[in-house]
Structure formats: structure tokens, C-alpha cells
Amino acid sequence: MSRFSEVKDLVLGLEEDFxxxxxxxxxxxGTRVRKGMQDLKNIAQDIRKEVQDKKNAG
Known part of the structure; x- marks a missing residue:
């Protein structure tokens, strides 16, 4: 669940810039928002891969 907290913290951290x-x-x-959204995309992709790997392993 720490990955979820990481996503949540990132989104909440961007609120002021939004x-x-x-x-x-x-x-x-706007530049900071774009960077933060790119970071969010990368984290989401990592989580997707992690979930897929766990699903396939067990």
C-alpha cells in the first residue's frame, strides 16, 4: 500500500500548483503540474507492472 500513498501524496502535493x-x-x-503528471504516469506504469507480475506469479 505504500505505492498508493506515494500516488496520493504526489496528487495532493500538486493541488496548489493546479x-x-x-x-x-x-x-x-503549469510546468510543475506537467512534471508532476509525468511522474504520476511513471509511478502508475510501475504499479501496473508490479500488479501484473504478482497476478501472473500466483
């Missing part, structure tokens, strides 16, 4: 970008038009915050 607000800054969408509501205030801060372009630097």
Missing part, C-alpha cells in the same frame, strides 16, 4: 495555474494563470505552476 490552483495557481488554472485560477491565476501562473505559467511556472
Amino acid at each position: 490552483v495557481k495555474f488554472y485560477e491565476k494563470g501562473n505559467q511556472a505552476a
